[in-house]
Amino acid sequence: MRATVKEERCERCECIIGLGCTCPPDGVTPKRHPVSVPPREWRRFPAATILISPTRYAHLPGACAHLTEELVKAPRWGWIPDPPPGLWDRLSSGYPATATEGNTARQAIRRCEECQSAMP
Template identity: 85%
Template structure:
């Protein structure tokens, strides 16, 4: 997994994995992202283990995964 995108609604997305998100929408300061996230971060995402953006809007945190992106992984 190369990058985790973090939306303003606190959802984590994967680039190119869902049809409702286009790359031109993912811009700071509205979005944040984590390039080269640590192994297992996607699977651990939850209210008790949020992922915090390291680039773009670094105040963004994801607490849930986009279901369409999750399906794309399987």
């Protein structure tokens, strides 16, 4: 009989805890990956796209080290490929961003801190 292991995903980065998640337990600031990995070019999503995770975090393509393009798929994720100007800055629980593509039921109410710090 084979034991079933439930993949527990981090609420912040969506990586499997113990297999890629580098977020600290207290949730302050994610640690940088210990191995320097060159950033991969994202091909399916323009740079301004707002990606919306199942945990209601907004991300930007290529802006954080804990998210890869391969993870961003419907129905788990939603996205806004051409967001209105200023939507990223207004995004909050009082002003959620609703996906226009992928899983259009997804809403983001907070920004990934690593993506936010990568903004110019």
